[in-house]
Amino acid sequence: MIRLAGVNKYFGDYHALKDINLDIPAGQVVVLLGPSGSGKSTLCRTINRLETIDEGEIYIDGVLLPEEGRQLAQLRSEVGMCFQQFNLFSHMTILDNVTLAPMKVRGESRRDAEKHARELLTRVGIEAQADKYPAQLSGGQQQRVAIARSLAMKPKVMLFDEPTSALDPEMINEVLDVMASLARDGMTMVCVTHEMGFARKVADRVLFLADGAIVEDTTPAKFFSDPESDRARDFLAKILGH
Ligand SMILES: Nc1ncnc2c1ncn2[C@@H]1O[C@H](COP(=O)(O)OP(=O)(O)OP(=O)(O)O)[C@@H](O)[C@H]1O
Ligand SMILES: [Mg+2]
Numbered sequence: 001m002i003r004l005a006g007v008n009k010y011f012g013d014y015h016a017l018k019d020i021n022l023d024i025p026a027g028q029v030v031v032l033l034g035p036s037g038s039g040k041s042t043l044c045r046t047i048n049r050l051e052t053i054d055e056g057e058i059y060i061d062g063v064l065l066p067e068e069g070r071q072l073a074q075l076r077s078e079v080g081m082c083f084q085q086f087n088l089f090s091h092m093t094i095l096d097n098v099t100l101a102p103m104k105v106r107g108e109s110r111r112d113a114e115k116h117a118r119e120l121l122t123r124v125g126i127e128a129q130a131d132k133y134p135a136q137l138s139g140g141q142q143q144r145v146a147i148a149r150s151l152a153m154k155p156k157v158m159l160f161d162e163p164t165s166a167l168d169p170e171m172i173n174e175v176l177d178v179m180a181s182l183a184r185d186g187m188t189m190v191c192v193t194h195e196m197g198f199a200r201k202v203a204d205r206v207l208f209l210a211d212g213a214i215v216e217d218t219t220p221a222k223f224f225s226d227p228e229s230d231r232a233r234d235f236l237a238k239i240l241g242h
Contacts, residue, residue, distance in 0.1 A: 001026040007056035018213040031199040034209035048079040080150030088134040120148040140171025160191040
């Protein structure tokens with residue numbers, strides 16, 4: 001579903017992604033781990049071309065991601081992305097936030113877009129909030145709206161970059177539960193998260209990045225019990241040490 005072949009990315013002289021080769025089959029849930037600055041966000045952002053790459057190729061469902069143009073907009077809509085900041089439109093209701101892109105970009109009728117949006121809001125557990133504005137919702141609810149908004153574009157792939165990092169602790173689980181249910185339903189997912197419980201329970205695969213390179217590519221069970229590299233052992237000691 002996602003293929004990266006020989007991907008290299010520079011920020012000026014800084015080599016941010018180093019020869020990334022990666023195949024993610026449909027339905028797989030991948031958790032990206034690694035120290036701050038290792039390139040996790042950059043890798044996510046290249047997958048939907050929010051960042052350009054300097055070398056290599058990226059395919060989504062067998063189609064080469066183009067550099068720019070109409071075809072890029074279409075392929076990008078097949079890749080949903082959810083960040084730490086929810087970026088909802090504050091002047092629009094929850095329902096309108098979710099229907100906007102399907103109507104504008106996919107040309108769906110209001111009737112169809114609203115029907116689908118209400119189904120998605122039900123799926124993420126906030127159907128009762130449809131007519132409210134973002135500021136009237138909790139952070140966890142807003143993040144679930146952001147997930148519903150991405151799903152409204154019927155993506156083939158979902159990317160999550162620390163979706164729970166800005167949330168109060170009691171709201172983290174409600175967002176992780178939505179992500180886990182998406183995973184159960186067969187969504188192909190790449191998740192950057194510090195939630196190690198989620199990584200252990202939901203991920204099929206852990207990729208550990210250090211200095212822009214994939215250092216380990218393994219199962220959660222193996223990664224957490226018996227990491228291969230010193231970098232990974234060091235990382236685990238730090239995050240599990242307190
Ligand atoms: N737009 C940019 N211009 C220059 N350097 C950048 C840019 N974006 C990222 N970098 C650099 O690339 C490296 C990787 O950054 P990235 O944000 O991908 O790391 P990360 O693994 O997501 O870190 P964190 O866990 O802190 O979010 C860092 O050294 C960062 O400073
Ligand atoms: Mg990051």
